[in-house]
Every structure is written in structure tokens, then in C-alpha cells.
Amino acid sequence: GNSVTQMEGPVTLSEEAFLTINCTYTATGYPSLFWYVQYPGEGLQLLLKATKADDKGSNKGFEATYRKETTSFHLEKGSVQVSDSAVYFCAPQSSSNYKLTFGKGTLLTVNP
Amino acid sequence: EAGVTQSPTHLIKTRGQQATLRCSPISGHTSVYWYQQALGLGLQFLLWYDEGEERNRGNFPPRFSGRQFPNYSSELNVNALELEDSALYLCASSWASRNTEAFFGQGTRLTVV
Numbered sequence: 580g581n582s583v584t585q586m587e588g589p590v591t592l593s594e595e596a597f598l599t600i601n602c603t604y605t606a607t608g609y610p611s612l613f614w615y616v617q618y619p620g621e622g623l624q625l626l627l628k629a630t631k632a633d634d635k636g637s638n639k640g641f642e643a644t645y646r647k648e649t650t651s652f653h654l655e656k657g658s659v660q661v662s663d664s665a666v667y668f669c670a671p672q673s674s675s676n677y678k679l680t681f682g683k684g685t686l687l688t689v690n691p
Numbered sequence: 692e693a694g695v696t697q698s699p700t701h702l703i704k705t706r707g708q709q710a711t712l713r714c715s716p717i718s719g720h721t722s723v724y725w726y727q728q729a730l731g732l733g734l735q736f737l738l739w740y741d742e743g744e745e746r747n748r749g750n751f752p753p754r755f756s757g758r759q760f761p762n763y764s765s766e767l768n769v770n771a772l773e774l775e776d777s778a779l780y781l782c783a784s785s786w787a788s789r790n791t792e793a794f795f796g797q798g799t800r801l802t803v804v
Contacts (some may be wrong), residue, residue: 585733613792622695622781622795623734668734677787678747679724683733 585682602669716784
């Protein structure tokens with residue numbers, strides 16, 4: 580089955596700093612790739628997704644590019660805000676049975 | 692459109708008891724996933740149901756079980772509760788097809804005392 584390795588947290592940044600959260604995966608076939616975000620006290624919600632090689636998913640200033648050659652889907656944002664403080668999860672979706680596999684999550688704290 | 696709903700929101704049980712958690716998926720979704728999120732840990736995959744069948748099971752003991760009903764709602768049962776079962780239990784639903792996201796409920800906070 581699929582597996583995912585996500586950058587260990589916690590990550591602490593100052594407002595307007597550049598963010599990268601690394602994510603690499605192993606999968607058979609051609610998975611779709613997702614990033615989910617969990618704000619404090621809430622459930623998970625989809626942040627962005629990419630469904631084929633070289634696709635770039637983007638939302639709320641966050642971006643991630645599907646890199647098939649390096650099996651990676653790193654999350655980036657050019658200028659983080661305090662409101663971005665949350666836990667971020669990388670999740671490949673199997674192309675054979677559609678099961679989502681989640682990484683352990685990366686806690687991001689942005690200080691003013 | 693209603694999202695994924697979970698009940699109860701909070702549940703307090705004593706060690707050795709049984710807990711039953713419920714999940715109603717978004718209308719039209721056939722797949723339901725269950726995850727455990729213990730304090731300080733990521734999401735641990737518990738169970739995946741689709742079309743009423745258990746499709747996959749995570750690395751949890753048999754006292755964690757569940758089922759999916761004909762209307763696609765789902766139940767998670769935890770028998771012989773242990774203190775370390777205290778966690779947030781999240782349910783997610785999706786269509787069982789490629790490129791579709793999963794939608795999560797707000798979770799059930801289970802506390803075992």
C-alpha cells in the first residue's frame with residue numbers, strides 16, 4: 580500500500596516568513612496527492628490537490644507541485660500569516676482502491 | 692448540503708466499558724473512513740468501509756470494530772476500553788473514485804477514565 584513521510588514538526592516561523600513542509604510518498608500506480616489542514620479545535624479540511632505529474636495545486640497562497648520523478652509533494656507559501664497556524668497533513672490517494680493515506684502531520688506555529 | 696456529522700461530540704467512559712461512535716456521511720458518498728488522533732500524534736488509520744463492506748483495516752486490535760449500514764452511515768465500536776484509547780476519533784466520507792477529496796466531520800472526543 581501507499582506510505583507517506585512528512586517533515587517532522589513543530590515548525591515555528593515569524594509572520595511573512597517563507598514556509599516549506601516536505602512530503603514524500605511511496606505508491607504503486609499513479610496516486611492523486613492532497614494536502615489537508617486542521618485548524619485548532621476543528622476537523623480536517625482540504626487545502627489543495629494535484630492529480631497528475633507536474634500539476635500544481637494552489638489555495639490561500641499555498642502551493643504544491645506533483646513531482647513524480649522524486650515522488651514528492653512539498654507544500655510552500657511565500658509569506659505566512661498568524662492565521663496559518665495549524666497542523667498540515669500530506670495524503671496520497673491510491674489509484675487502485677482510492678484509499679487515502681495520511682502523513683503524521685506537521686504543526687505550524689506562526690508568531691506575530 | 693449537510694456535511695459529515697459525528698455523534699456524540701464528547702464521550703466519557705470508564706475503563707473496561709464499550710463505546711459506540713456514529714458517523715453520517717455526506718449524501719451520495721459511499722466510502723467512510725475512521726481515524727484515531729491521539730494527543731500529540733498524527734492520524735492513525737482505523738477502518739475503511741465502502742458499499743457496506745470493510746475494505747481495509749489499520750493496525751489496531753480486534754476490540755476496535757465497526758460497520759456500515761445500507762444508508763452508508765457508519766458505527767465504530769470500541770470494546771474493553773483502555774486509558775490509551777482516549778483520543779479524537781475522526782470520520783471522513785468520500786465517493787470511491789479517483790481524484791475525489793475526503794470530507795471530515797468534527798470528530799468525537801472520547802475520554803476513558
